[in-house]
Amino acid sequence: MARSSGGRSAISRAVEVLEAFDPSSNELTLTQIAARTGLPMATAHGIVTELIGLGLLERRGRDVILGVRLWELAVRAPGVVGLREIALPHLERVRDRLKQHAQLGILQGGEILYLERLSAPESVVNWTKVGGRIPWYATSSGLVLVADAPPERQDEVLGLPRPRFSVEPHPSSADLRPVLAKVRREGHAVTRGYIHPDATAVAVPIKGPYGHAVASIAVVVPTEGFRAAPVLEVLAPAAHAVSADLKQNYLG
Incomplete structure (x- = not known):
């Protein structure tokens, strides 16, 4: 060349x-x-x-x-397109039940790449765009996926620069480690007002055939009156269903 x-x-x-x-x-x-x-x-x-x-x-x-x-x-790329197609009906049900944004993201380098975003009428403010990227530390999806990453991958991501993206907290890498451990233990992440004060995001991991997180389903809901439990009652089963469908599709 x-x-x-x-x-x-x-x-x-x-x-x-x-x-x-x-x-x-x-x-x-x-x-x-x-x-x-x-x-x-x-x-x-x-x-x-x-x-x-x-x-x-x-x-x-x-x-x-x-x-x-x-x-x-791009649509010939089997990994991303297959994941999106499998997740889409579950994402639609999440959107329809919560009447807010539902989105699918993957970790790429130090950013979350959004493969899909579905919105309901009069949803809360949301900066996510399909094909867009947001730094991992400013998103619930990023916290979930980095928390579930192998130790060497987690060290790599934590070692990357973290310039301010919006109004998200700005902890040190040392402070982030217990946060990630808590997210991994609880199986979900909540970012209240990280990108916009009026919006709170909740994400759960989608597991691949071998048990590692390969993507996340997240919702963006109003911060006012937010309660995690009703959101997770919808979100967690959807992620489990996508995980099961991925395993079935992969293993045949």
């Missing part, structure tokens, strides 16, 4: 261009892409032109957007 003067391969630079897009910036000009990637304008123009030719990007007036071809490729 050809490499730039900075040592980056052509593929890595193309990925950087694609990663310049995020859920809040899904239409970018060439100038914005160059600024976000740090690539020279001529280099960015060449990569964007080639990606458009491959269908991975598309033009929309002066702007560029992600192409449908990316979606076609």
Whole structure:
């Protein structure tokens, strides 16, 4: 693979261009892409032109957007897509019973990647977006998944920087360890007002075929009048059902 003067391969630079897009910036000009990637304008123009030719990007007036071809490729990923398809009916039942946001997330690096979010009319404020990421320490899903991670993985995540994301608490790694131990012991995490004072999130783990957490189901509900027990009465059985379906699907 050809490499730039900075040592980056052509593929890595193309990925950087694609990663310049995020859920809040899904239409970018060439100038914005160059600024976000740090690539020279001529280099960015060449990569964007080639990606458009491959269908991975598309033009929309002066702007560029992600192409449908990316979606076609993404839906062939068996792990993520299979998990979402298995979890979706259970997620729908959670949303319908609680009349609030229900979402499915996985741990990617030091962030929670949201595979699905279902909302009911007049749900409480929620910053989660499908395909969006939030730092693990600012989410109930993150606390649940890191709490259930093997010790070496937990050490790795705790060693990552934790810049302030919103209004979440900012404990040290030493302070977080007993928090994670409590979450693992209780089997759920509650983040009251971590991202917005009006919203409280509750998450429970989805277990894979071999007993390790592979994802989480979470709900975002109003902070005012919040009680964990009624939420967990809906959430915990849904996670168990998804876990059982995953095991059945994997083991046949």
